[in-house]
Amino acid sequence: xxxxxxxxxxxxxxxxxxxxxxxxxxxxxxxxxxxxxxxxxxxxxxxxxxxxxxxxxxxxxxxxxxxxxxxxxxxxxxxxxxxxxxxxxxxxxxxxxxxxxxxxxxxxxxxxxxxxxxxxxxxxxxxxxxxxxxxxxxxxxxxxxxxxxxxxxxxxxxxxxxxxxxxxxxxxxxxxxxxxxxxxxxxxxxxxxxxxxxxxxxxxxxxxxxxxxxxxxxxxxxxxxxxxxxxxxxxxxxxxxxxxxxxxxxxxxxxxxxxxxxxxxxxxxxxxxxxxxxxxxxxxxxxxxxxxxxxxxxxxxxxxxxxxxxxxxxxxxxxxxxxxxxxxxxxxxxxxxxxxxxxxxxxxxxxxxxxxxxxxxxxxxxxxxxxxxx
Amino acid sequence: xxxxxxxxxxxxxxxxxxxxxxxxxxxxxxxxxxxxxxxxxxxxxxxxxxxxxxxxxxxxxxxxxxxxxxxxxxxxxxxxxxxxxxxxxxxxxxxxxxxxxxxxxxxxxxxxxxxxxxxxxxxxxxxxxxxxxxxxxxxxxxxxxxxxxxxxxxxxxxxxxxxxxxxxxxxxxxxxxxxxxxxxxxxxxxxxxxxxxxxxxxxxxxxxxxxxxxxxxxxxxxxxxxxxxxxxxxxxxxxxxxxxxxxxxxxxxxxxxxxxxxxxxxxxxxxxxxxxxxxxxxxxxxxxxxxxxxxxxxxxxxxxxxxxxxxxxxxxxxxxxxxxxxxxxxxxxxxxxxxxxxxxxxxx
Numbered sequence: 001x002x003x004x005x006x007x008x009x010x011x012x013x014x015x016x017x018x019x020x021x022x023x024x025x026x027x028x029x030x031x032x033x034x035x036x037x038x039x040x041x042x043x044x045x046x047x048x049x050x051x052x053x054x055x056x057x058x059x060x061x062x063x064x065x066x067x068x069x070x071x072x073x074x075x076x077x078x079x080x081x082x083x084x085x086x087x088x089x090x091x092x093x094x095x096x097x098x099x100x101x102x103x104x105x106x107x108x109x110x111x112x113x114x115x116x117x118x119x120x121x122x123x124x125x126x127x128x129x130x131x132x133x134x135x136x137x138x139x140x141x142x143x144x145x146x147x148x149x150x151x152x153x154x155x156x157x158x159x160x161x162x163x164x165x166x167x168x169x170x171x172x173x174x175x176x177x178x179x180x181x182x183x184x185x186x187x188x189x190x191x192x193x194x195x196x197x198x199x200x201x202x203x204x205x206x207x208x209x210x211x212x213x214x215x216x217x218x219x220x221x222x223x224x225x226x227x228x229x230x231x232x233x234x235x236x237x238x239x240x241x242x243x244x245x246x247x248x249x250x251x252x253x254x255x256x257x258x259x260x261x262x263x264x265x266x267x268x269x270x271x272x273x274x275x276x277x278x279x280x281x282x283x284x285x286x287x288x289x290x291x292x293x294x295x296x297x298x299x300x301x302x303x304x305x306x307x308x309x310x311x312x313x314x315x316x317x318x319x320x321x322x323x324x325x326x327x328x329x330x331x332x333x334x335x336x337x338x339x340x341x342x343x344x345x346x347x348x349x350x351x352x353x354x355x356x357x358x359x360x361x362x363x364x365x366x367x368x369x370x371x372x373x374x
Numbered sequence: 375x376x377x378x379x380x381x382x383x384x385x386x387x388x389x390x391x392x393x394x395x396x397x398x399x400x401x402x403x404x405x406x407x408x409x410x411x412x413x414x415x416x417x418x419x420x421x422x423x424x425x426x427x428x429x430x431x432x433x434x435x436x437x438x439x440x441x442x443x444x445x446x447x448x449x450x451x452x453x454x455x456x457x458x459x460x461x462x463x464x465x466x467x468x469x470x471x472x473x474x475x476x477x478x479x480x481x482x483x484x485x486x487x488x489x490x491x492x493x494x495x496x497x498x499x500x501x502x503x504x505x506x507x508x509x510x511x512x513x514x515x516x517x518x519x520x521x522x523x524x525x526x527x528x529x530x531x532x533x534x535x536x537x538x539x540x541x542x543x544x545x546x547x548x549x550x551x552x553x554x555x556x557x558x559x560x561x562x563x564x565x566x567x568x569x570x571x572x573x574x575x576x577x578x579x580x581x582x583x584x585x586x587x588x589x590x591x592x593x594x595x596x597x598x599x600x601x602x603x604x605x606x607x608x609x610x611x612x613x614x615x616x617x618x619x620x621x622x623x624x625x626x627x628x629x630x631x632x633x634x635x636x637x638x639x640x641x642x643x644x645x646x647x648x649x650x651x652x653x654x655x656x657x658x659x660x661x662x663x664x665x666x667x668x669x670x671x672x673x674x675x676x677x678x679x680x681x682x683x684x685x686x687x688x689x690x691x692x693x694x695x696x697x698x699x700x701x702x703x704x705x706x707x708x709x710x711x712x713x714x715x716x717x718x719x720x721x722x
Contacts, residue, residue: 060675061689063689065630066689066690066692066693072690075689075690093678093679094679095675095679095687096689097671097674097675097687097689097692098689098692098693099671100634100693101628101630101631101634102631102634102635103618103622103626103628103631104419104420104423104424104618104621105420105668105671107419107420107621107622108416108417108419108420108421108668109420109671109675111416111419111420112413112416112672112675113675115406115408115410115412115413115416116406116407116408116675116676117407117408126628126631127517127622127624127626127628128517129517129518129519129622129623129624129626130517130621130622130623130624130626132523132526132527132623133526133527133530133621133623136527153517153518195516198516
C-alpha cells in the first residue's frame with residue numbers, strides 16, 4: 001500500500017514538474033473585481049488573474065507568532081468568517097496553524113499545505129524576505145498565496161494590508177490641527193526593526209518636520225503594548241515635564257493612563273484602536289483629551305480569505321490590496337458602535353468591513369472567545 | 375547476545391528517539407493526503423537548520439556545558455552569508471567557506487573564553503551570544519540581501535532540480551528524486567563528526583563530560599578537547615546559518631528566532647539521548663531529536679479538524695499540545711533514573 005502510494009505521488013510530482021511549470025497568476029489590466037472592497041494600493045498596482053477553479057476550496061491560515069490579543073482576535077475572526085452562511089459552502093476545509101517566530105517552520109508549513117493540495121494559503125509573514133521558494137512552488141501548483149498585515153518585500157504575490165504610512169500622516173496632521181505648529185510632542189514607537197513601526201514613524205516625522213513646523217519631539221519605545229507604553233510615557237513625563245501632544249503607535253490606553261496617573265493635563269492624542277483607549281476618549285474628551293483613534297484591524301484576515309476565494313473563482317484582483325484605515329475621533333466616537341464601554345480594554349475595536357461582506361464585529365468575536373474558554 | 379544487549383543499553387537514548395520519531399512521523403504520513411518524496415524534501419527543508427543547531431548544542435553538552443550562542447551564531451552567519459554568498463559561481467563557494475570559517479572562529483572564541491577565562495559555558499555564551507546578535511544587526515539592520523534565486527532553489531531541492539536548474543544533467547529518474555538535505559547532513563556527519571569522534575581530541579571531549587578530574591589525571595588534554603568541541607559547535611551553527619541563507623535567499627537578524635533555535639536545540643539534544651551531565655550521547659541522537667520535535671508540528675497540519683482528535687489541532691491549543699508531547703519525550707530520556715541501583719552514581 002505504502003509503495004503504491006509512493007509511486008502514485010512520484011507520478012503526480014513528475015507530471016507537475018514537467019507539465020505545469022509555467023503556471024501561476026497572469027498579469028492583466030484593471031479594473032479588478034469588487035473595487036469597493038479590493039482597492040488597488042496605487043495607480044500603478046498591477047492586477048493578477050488565476051485560472052478559475054470549481055469550489056469548494058481547501059484553505060489554510062499559516063500564522064506566525066501567537067500570544068497577543070490582536071493575533072487571537074485575528075484567529076477567531078478567521079474561524080467565524082469561514083463559518084458564515086455565504087462563505088461556508090465555498091470552503092471544503094479550513095485549517096489554521098501557528099508556527100511561532102521560526103521562519104523555516106513557517107515556510108515549511110506553507111509548503112506542506114501546497115503539497116497537501118490546498119487551493120489557497122493565507123499568512124502573516126514572520127520575515128519580509130525569504131519567501132521566493134514558496135512563491136515559486138505556489139505558482140507551479142496554482143495555489144493562491146496571500147500574505148497580509150506583515151507583508152513581503154516583493155510584487156510577485158497578492159497581498160492585503162492597510163497603509164501604515166497613512167496612519168503616521170493622519171496622526172501628524174491631527175496633532176498639528178489641535179496643537180498648532182509648534183510645541184513639545186511625545187512619540188511612543190512600536191517594536192523596533194519592524195516595517196510597520198518604521199513606516200508609521202517615518203511618515204509621521206516627514207509631516208511634523210516639514211517647513212513651517214517647529215516641534216520638539218521626544219521619542220520613546222513602547223512596543224505597541226499598554227504596559228510598556230504606560231511605563232515609558234510615565235518616564236518621559238517625569239523627565240521632560242509637560243507635553244503639548246502625544247502620538248502612540250500602540251498600547252495607547254497605557255499612555256493615557258500614565259498621563260492621568262502623573263496628574264498631567266489632558267492633551268490631544270493620536271493612537272491605536274484599543275477599546276480601552278476609546279473608552280478613555282469618551283470619558284475625558286470634554287476635559288481636553290482630544291483623541292484620534294486609527295486601527296490595524298484583525299478583520300484583515302477575513303478580507304484576505306475573501307480575496308483568496310475570489311481569486312480562485314477567476315476574478316481579477318490587484319496585486320497589492322489596500323484596505324482603508326478605520327479611524328474615529330472624539331467627535332465621532334459612539335458607545336455600542338465603534339467602542340463598547342461594558343467590554344474589556346484590551347481588544348481592537350475595528351473588526352468589520354462591510355464593503356467586503358465582513359460583518360463580524362469585535363464584541364461578537366470576544367464573546368466567542370469566552371464561549372471557547374467555557 | 376551479550377554484546378547486542380550492551381549495544382542496546384549503551385544507545386538506549388538514541389533508540390528511544392528513533393522509535394519516537396518513527397511513531398510520530400508514521401502518523402503524519404498516514405494522515406497526509408499526498409505524501410511522497412516531495413513532502414520528505416519539504417520536511418528536510420524545515421528541519422535541517424534545526425538539526426545543525428542541535429548538533430552544535432550537542433558538542434557543548436558533551437563536555438558538560440550549555441551553549442546559549444548557537445542560535446545567535448546561526449543568525450550571524452545567515453546575515454554574513456547574505457552578503458558574501460550573494461554573487462554567482464565560484465564566489466558563492468568562497469562565501470560558504472567564509473561563513474563556515476566565521477562560525478568556527480566564533481565557536482573557538484567561545485571555547486577560549488571558557489577555558490582561559492575559566493567562565494561557565496552558559497554564562498560565557500550568554501555574553502557572546504548577545505555580541506553575535508549585535509554583529510548580525512550591524513550587518514543587516516533590516517532584513518535583506520538577495521542570494522541568486524536559482525542557486526537558492528537548486529540547492530534546497532532534489533538532485534533533479536539541481537541538475538536541471540543549471541543544465542548539468544537531466545531527469546535522473548528515481549535517483550534524482552533524492553532530496554538534497556539528507557545528502558548535506560550525511561556529508562557533514564561523515565566528513566566532520568565521525569573523524570572527530572574517533573580522534574583522541576574527540577574521545578577527550580567525552581572523557582571531560584564524563585568526569586573532568588579523572589580525564590585530567592589520565593592525561594587527557596582538557597583545554598584542547600574543550601576548545602575543539604566549542605569550535606565544532608560554531609562550525610555546526612554556521613552550517614545552519616549557511617543553509618538558512620540558501621533557504622531564505624536573504625539575511626535577517628531576527629533575535630526572537632535566534633532565541634527560539636537556542637531553546638529548541640537544547641530540547642533536541644535531550645530527546646536525542648545525550649546526557650545533560652555530559653559524557654554520553656552524540657549528534658546522531660540529536661538528529662532524531664530534531665526530527666521528533668518537528669514531527670510534532672507536522673502532525674498539526676494534517677489532523678482533520680472534524681475528527682475525534684481534531685481538538686489537538688485547535689490553533690490556540692497547538693503550543694500546549696506541543697509542550698505536552700515534548701515533556702513526555704524528555705521524560706522518557708530521564709527514565710533511566712528508575713533503573714539505577716545507587717542514586718549516587720547519577721552524580722558521578
